[in-house]
Amino acid sequence: MQKIRLMGTAILGLAVATGPIVAQVTEIGESEGQVNIVAWAGYIERGETDKAFDWVTSFEAASGCKVNVKTANTSDEMVALMNEGGFDLVTASGDASLRLIAGKRVQPINIDLIPSWSTVDERLKNAAWHTVDGVHYGVPYMWGPNVLMYNTDVFPEPPTSWNVVFEPMTLPDGQPNAGRVQAYDGPIHIADAAQYLMFHKPELGITSPYELNEEQYKAALDLLRVQRTIVGRYWHDAFIQIDDFKNEGVVASGSWPFQVGLLAADSPVASTIPQEGATGWADTTMMHVDAANPNCAYKWMEHSLASNLQSDLSVWFGANPAVPAACTDGRGMQTAEGCTANGMDNFEEIRFWTTPTANCSQGEGACVPYYRWVSDYIAVIGGR
Secondary structure (H helix, E strand, O other): OOHHHHHHHOOOOOOOOOOOOOOOOOOOOOOEEEEEEEEOOOOOOOOOOOOOEEEEHHHHHHHHEEEEEEEEHHHHHHHHHHHHOOOOEEEOOOHHHHHHHOOOOOOOOOHHHHHHHHHHOOHHHHOOOEEEEEOOOOOOEEEEEEEEEEEEOOOEEEOOOOOHHHHOOOOOOOEEEOOOOEEOOOOHHHHHHHHHHHOOOOHHHHHHHHOOOOHHHHHHHHHHHHHOOEEEEEEEEHHHHHHHHHHOOOOEEEEEEHHHHHHHOOOEEEEEOOOOOEEEEEEEEEEOOOOHHHHHHHHHHHHHHOHHHHHHHHHHHOOEOOHHHHHHHHOOOOOHHHHOOOOOHHHHHHHEEOOOOOOEEOEOOOOOHHHHHHHHHHHHOOOO
């Protein structure tokens, strides 16, 4: 129901109101006592999953703001929750952030009230997924690639292509991949299919997996219909995917470094970025336009940029901090070598999630807009 409810929002497009836009908050006052955050799994930890990873308890003690977290499994779910209201912040990926801005669900951020803004990676400060006409609508949090996670008993060598999850085949263990692979349960997965086709069918002329004309889009959907014949589950819950790899015989899937890290500790699991490359996400903490707890929200946004938090988050999720110093200053668990392993130097090679629009580099009205991605992906999953 959440995906269907979202479609009306997507139809609005991405036009943002013109004229001077300024942040609502000009100074930070007394804490309201709580802050309510919509976040991806693993993003806001208080030591409940692993005692070594806790960046909430100290914040609550210092700020007087109790942190309440609602885990969302997809960007569409995040947009739906922010449309419904009742939350102060959201850790939005690029395929949600511009929709939230266009729908006026988030407010501009007064970066003068965030002292640690100066420490943010220069590649992220003015990123297009949270900055419109020079106005910042969020604070960068973390970024990374979508990886191919695989069972090392089935694949003694890392798979060199995403074809193991897109096309029917016999895997190295002599068994078919049908029923043993997964795909992401979100319309943005169409971009993964387009990325695959960029490499294998250059004659389609795809230059961005998020900017697809009708022919390119049809080719991506056709590939996803082939994938539908082998997918055992469309995953959106990170912990269910972890259980599927442990107990349900799943051996390959697109995934996040978070699942890889948790599984690798006691399961034959590893990850790779195959020859076709990868899509990815750069996530931003954004503030609801009607946030009930703006003071606590600003205090959390500042806290989120502390290099020790960024460092530990980078280790925990297996991704890259928004604050480069977190890799080297020794305040947390991360190291320069760890950041390199997570892809800190591969920023330019990742095609980050963004919301597809009709008006694209191919021309005005030339590309398939996101609302069609939503309805058509639902149809693909349904076998149509």
